[in-house]
Amino acid sequence: MDGLRLGEILRELSFTSSLSDSARARIGEIATLACFPVGSVLFREGGGNPNFFLIREGRVGLDMNVPGRGPVRILTLGPGDMVGWSALIGSGEMTTSAMALENTEVIVCPGKKLMELSASNHEIGYQFMNRVAMALAHRLTSTRLQLLDLFEDPPPVLSAMRGESRGER
Amino acid sequence: MTEQLTTQSEHPNYWVPHPVVIEKVRQEVPRVATYELAFVDSATAGDYRFAPGQFNMIYVPGVGEVPISLSTDPNSRRTWAHTIRTAGNTTHAIEQLGAGAMIGMRGPYGTAWPLESSAGGDLLLIAGGIGLAPLRPVIYHVMAHRANFGRVTLLYGARSPDTMLYRDESDLWSRCGVEIETTVDRASSDWQGNVGVVTLLLARLRELRIQRTVLMICGPEVMMRHTVKAACDRGIQHDQIWVSLERNMQCAVGLCGHCQLGPSFLCHDGPVFRYDAVAPFMAIEGL
């Protein structure tokens, strides 16, 4: 893939736009562009996945398998989002399955090469991991909001006393 | 000596509701229905006007009274729709009464969404759950005055696909130039749309014209606060953001004390507020 075009893409993509020019350049050297047609799988839950992805266009759904319920979609991701951070952190075993919900264009960074780059160049490593940490923190907050079940209808509160309904007079 | 306070005839008893009939009931999603109310007295119908964002007090004699936002076209002339979730005694009674029953309605009360002052700008409407109901009149207004606004976007988050309101109207809204993106907290097995909180839709929204955007948010308070944060991360200022707040309301005219948040009476200074006016008070727990 043309290095210049990739550099441009990395400059525009929200995940990488705030990195320094040199960081982007080095990442650009190890990254490639790829296309996942609708319905194709980026990685499977429980399996290995050597790649860290950044979505440029399209949509990816993350599913977790619940015995008895089948695959449950827990999150959808779009342009600017990272997918497959388990390739960098942890045992490399994926916690979700990722499927392209539309024709999706991604930037592919082999996890091993990213980690080698970070180890050999701590400045770039720090910048990159900082971005990963921020994205994970953001995802954690969003997950907590999902967990709060804010839109859940509380069960109707009916009281036996005349007119003494709590809050409705 | 104290001067005579203004005479009685100039100030009718604000407690007296107008009799209205539930003309039609449309079940929306489990425990939520839209009730179309018609005034018994047609002269009242002729005079009644409301602005998007305002609410009525809906009264069931012998049971109680609840504040419900109007969720209908502001150009309504005959019936006025209110989307109501059954949550307590009075809303339960309304659900049980159903079409044909006579109840009471007084209003409209409260402040409205800033449709006049946002003309010429882009509207970004963000709704969560039943919070879409008080924003629906805005969409009607936009459809009737589309040329007054630039880009109009609705970001809507619901718990699950089967609790999304007004799904059968989204085609019409889209055709009238409202861009719609939806998301759910919990997907069903056949849902192919977005999954995740509605703030993620805001983070990903493309080609946002920050300077000319007016943001109107309605939903649970936690959701509104996080949406505001996501908006500020995109560069939108507090004075471009409007929220609709909720508190215990009984008199609706600022005289019973229940609906206070700091110095504001929500029934009178709200429920629609520009965010910079209420931000410091919303930040304090239990205020």
Added chain:
Amino acid sequence: MASGDPQDQDMVARLLPIAALDELLGLLRDQGYEVIGPTIDQDAIVYDTIASTDDLPRGWTDEQQPGSYRLKRRDDDALFGYVVGPHSWKRYLFPPLTTVLVSERTESGWRMRSPEEESPRYAFLGVRACELAAIAVQDRVFAEGDYVDPIYQSRRNNAFIIAVNCTQAAATCFCTSMDTGPRCRAGFDLALTELSTGFVVEVGSERGAELLDQLALRDATQDELNRANEARHVAVTQIQRKLDTSDVHDLLLNNLEHPRWNAIATRCLSCTNCTMVCPTCFCSSVEELPNLSTERVERQRHWDSCFNVDFSYMNGGTVRNSIRTRYRQWLTHKLATWTDQFGTSGCVGCGRCITWCPVGIDLTEEVAALRKLT
């Protein structure tokens, strides 16, 4: 030692002999007023219907401290030798329980209407300066905003006010800090200052003047005016408590998370006494009262209090879920946000909340503590 109050030169002052007070009350009754005045009930001086001056607490006084109220015998026969008790005039203008709507079932549904009640005509005897200020505060709330309470308005228009200038102060009084007293300046039809030989009476309205003209009264002598001045000045010198209001709005609103609120919360019982005795508190709730056949329903408004647990209940939860948050709401509303809402403080310095708090919380002390600790 006359205080030289410039107001004294402006007002017409006559002398009302003690014996003539009953005649005055009789004239009011002839005009259809029900006379409400101070009287002793259950060891306290309350406001109730009085038939004559015999019902007044002649020769009694009150001793008040945080959490304490006691009646004591005086060594004279003064009719108004005390200050304020647990009642305020708001119970007559803004009744504790009243019907605001009547709904009657019809063939097609409901007929909903105002209750057809004639508004009572009250003559209030013995209204103190702080209470005149409190009535003015409630006027602003109920009758001078965008929405007017018709019940308050008609009772208020019908009310005849005979004020009484305080000639002493209780330990819990702080009207001087709130600039509401102890001198009665305006808002009354007649104002009395009690001397041992009679009342110096000032006219504050045309209605008051017309009533007074029906009694043949002579002007008060200079000596009587001087003695009235001195008597009123005693009240000023007896004030012990102070509340610095110069910065109280921002002091409270800038310290909403101050640890002092936690300290108060360990003492406060959230019992609502303070709001019940406060002459300006106006929170209320409404309830449905159907008759047995449910054919007729009354919507009743009753006094409520921000200290009640359910006061801020909404959608499955209570916003102010602790004594700390509820006490904070009460005090910040009374002294700070009230000003934003109505242009005046909500407090008139009557001291009732201090006296009638079962644990003796003193808001003048709390404000001073907040100020010192920030």
